[in-house]
Amino acid sequence: MTEWAKTACILCECNCGLEMQVADRRLLKIRGDKDHPGSAGYTCEKPLRLDRYQNGPHRLDSPLRRRPDGTYEEIDWDTALDEIAGKLAAVRDTHGGDKIFYYGGGGQGNHLGGAYGRALMAALGVKYFSNALAQEKTSEAWVTHEMCGTHVTGDFENAEVAVFIGKNPWQSHGVARARPTLRELARDPKRSIIVIDPRRSETAELADFHLQLKPGTDLWCVSAIAATLVQENLIARDWLDEHAVGVEDVLAFLRRVDITDHAGRCDVPEDLIRAAARRIAAAESVSTYEDLGVQHSSNSTLVAYMHKMLWLLTGNFGKPGGVNLHSWVVPIAGRWHAVPRQDGPVWAEGARRVIGTKMMRHSAKLLRRLLSGSSGRAWSRAMADRAADAALRVFFEPLSVPLAQRLTDRLTFVDSDELGTTPVTGAAAIGGLIPCNSIVEEILTDHPDRLRAMWIDASNPVHSLPGTARFAEAMRSLAVSVVVDVAFTETARQADYVLPAASQFEKYEASFFTLHFPHNTFQVRRPLMDPLPGTRPEPEIYAAIVDRLGLVDQRLIDDLTAAATVSHRAFALALFSTVEHQPELAGLLPYLLYRTLGTTMPDGERPMALVWGMAQVCAIGYPDAVGRAGFTARGFAKGEQLFEAFRDNREGVLFSDDSYEDAWSYVRHPDRKIHASIPLLLDELKRLNEIESDHTSAEFPFVLSAGERRAFTANVIIRNPEWRRRDAEGALRIGEDDAADLGVTTGDRVRVVTEAGAAETVVEVNAMMRPGHVSLPNGLGVTYPGEDGTATVVGVPLNTLTTNSRRDKFFGNPNHKNVPARIEVLR
Template structure:
């Protein structure tokens, strides 16, 4: 998703979400909310869209997903063909002058340059290269452009495929050129308690010089930052609630990289594949044994936050992450009792006294500011209701939110100067076991966060990449005639933290889905065994015949193929997809993996 974050920051200065509850047209691009959700009341909302004759559901996806099966228009693009399809649709809008000129004149810059580039696009050729009938592409483009409101969502289906960063740019052009931003039923910028994603910082990784986007090193370039004799190579890694030895591309190379580090520390609730390679494993309490929250708070106009209470006392040994972090910072000499004593004294006097002291002593001190979360936990945490010590960090977040979004907080009942509003919000979070509406937005609040306050449409590097689409498409390697989507989300898939085989009621082997025509040609049968091979490796799979797959396209689910050498019964069957993926297959801008575009071949096994 880092390519999307980078593009959104450059075009709009913020991330956006769609108002699917009120939109006339909903567009899902490489997204199957029937399984992946990500919108409120996902399945109910999809059913409402599908049933209403005045509304339309449009899906762009190589597979006929559960969402695509409900759609008014399903554009079943070839794997990796999204950039050509979106460019063709944009060209249709430009040539037929279906652009919202009034919106662009008032709120955007660069539209003339963008429209000029789009008018040069050979629409019929690009539709053919995308594998979508031109009439269908025109129907979808016109339905989007003429709708009163459009809400849109892109996800991993395109963000882990070819041209992923370019596709994020084209996707935004589609709803910006048609004026679908900042009004009911369209895209909006949520008021967040925590900034969820930002753009490029200007920093680069020390070895590969990869751009750092939203504070993240591109995952497909981590191995290059380790497996080298470069003097600034990474020497140690802290892995928290992640399993890179299984979940990142090219597991074989990632294991090699982890073994090459001087020190690996893993903080996790599961003894994962990565934990087994670590020098130190620090067991964490589960989500039921500590106060916790989600920071995916994107609702509008009312945005909601819920600090969940712990339900169980953790056993001896595992600790909440907040306690682990605090002990590590203390051991490293990040602060001492002299730094904490004034804050502890202030906490004993009440929240108002603590808030003032915290602002002066911590936020006003460059040395301590970066340790604010740990200091809050150590000094304010012990004074909070039992089991809520981890929630102390929310005071700092409440201060930030009050300073940035004072009007939205005031509408939700948290008015006054920022310190007063922040303390009021913090108290409400602690005292509301079912959560609290912390911000109430208005559509007039939805505006770009760019420096000059306008939408930036013409990104030179993206327009150059758009023009490159006219170049001949490289021929597919004859040895690998299929495209594997490595990591499909299904009814019974989960991230590798869920390691209990009994949880998987269906598809325990994580079958390879194959189009029946391809299966007949290759002699594959339902339930039979086959070998799938890529440039990086091979695996034996169970075959499932599915007409949801187009010919030449195959799919494996995510989260399977875990191994437990101490308990074979606890291992999950199926294939670990990243035994088949390669770190070299990545987006040239953001370095994101092409998990949804892995050249492969299949052979039947007796």
């Protein structure tokens, strides 16, 4: 009997724990892992067919180089790595490292490889980077940053009222154990679900209040609910006085909102809007969640701002069932911040910090040589370990937070909480992320600061970003482009070099989506099999390129490796001293860990070296929460305990445990209050009556939502169309009245036409759609080898129908869910 091996789903940010039976490289059986500390055995139907990702003719097994005629040839790894390193170095030396652009860093489940990619970025002097978050989450991220400093999460398991805005968790998840949680909410007569969505989705079917608004009018609907709270005096005034500032600016705006007019703009009965607001106000607890339905639609930043008012004005923060801030293993974007210890300052902290810093800066080489020179004999190793232990006991706690801040600032490429801007267009960059809609504009120009090279890691922007043809053109114009992926994707077909990666089940991996409160979990996934011959894990690829750039002296590598053979304590002292003495090495930390500490780890665990560093940073950042999770040691030893748990517990680890009042300690404003007023957005809201809410026309009378989540859509990581048990082609969903007007029924074929292009598809008449609204699913329209080896495409590649011209005013989020279109019947 084949044993069950523990791993996790890689299809959405929930990353539910899984168990798999594996034989002959096939994923034979898949089930939820009951031992997983977060999902506890839950899974939806989507990961049960992950063998279609792992196996098939789509897998690459050799590096590829583009010929002048556009075809590709296989080359060996050394040739590929030598040529790529040389061309990237040439761009750096000629134009500057800031002209090299990095996109990706992992999808829904492979963040560890992308984290190692940060070392390559640092080695090349890369300044600008992006990923899918920058076309989805940046508007909301900036709003929450301004209000409280970091990401917020809802406690839906305990909420009396759950509000979903442009969100269908029945299909898209995002909520832990989404379907059981929704069922429990729906069954309890004392609890309510409120859904704001143009579609009568599966979640809307369960809802007590469904505000089925006109597509693209979410701003008017959500602001009308917030205005009702204010105008009917339903706000938590005493709570706001104690816990928030700038509230009067918001109240002044909401008092002026014409609720009747807003109800008409969004085509939702005013009585229903007011009833939803009253239900929110009456509840003991409210959690809210917005998603791509609004983040990919009109006015996404303003919607995010008004959405936050629903929980803020009613005092639903820092309480069971409310909205809370949370810990991270490491932030997936933006700047790292530490939460202060609750037991007060460290004894003689200032003096110990000054002395320790001077020792590290001025004695780093001596410390490193002494520690590494002690690695030969058992007695000398023991003495060196004791000396390192003593030094860490004295200096680690006072030094660790500022040291971790400097290291993480360098690794995240964000050393300030201020917004950055892009070099050509001046677009706002949140958490260092260039808006995806701006990437092409930063390349296809004669501006001297234009981007000239691109590295793309485990991402498919030609397929997933607006304007497929323009992105392909931009890639072809670069001096060099490199794609690292498991398959010959649409993006790989435009690259100069394609490097085949081991799959997510063939290497050590992890997801950094640690988004929960008060109990947060993290899982390191071990490989279930050896890499497919000819492929390599991303950490090895990145290390090999950095090797070829020749930035790190081999003596330094040898010394740190020798220190690691003494003990982790000796290694930490040698490493931290070295980086403090040579701060230019901070960005190369993943590479240094891989080439030094990683070589001393057993059983091929070299990629775990970075997890060791992550564990230390996590323990430094959240000492109390990590301690309550059972890691009770002090200082350096706490991070060591956490690392050992990550390494040893294959089902995952509860790494932080908070009480609800601890949410306030995560607020990053010095006054530990929520800042309600965002003047930039309030100024824009004052002209709300001037903002256009309807972008249809006689030429394009329908609103197309491009990217609906369905039962068998996830993302393009599974390219094999056979994984979908139903809706194989990804039908165009259209309402009954519109279908009758067009004279079509389910199974008929139509052409969808937009400003950008056209595509043929099959029709599904569905009562969930309101008049004038149609939808196509995400995850289709990718190439896949047919039985004869010929590339086939099933479904509509959505971004042949989109442009990057319609975007959010502030942060450039595309309007994928609000594309004017017309439907032509094919006879």
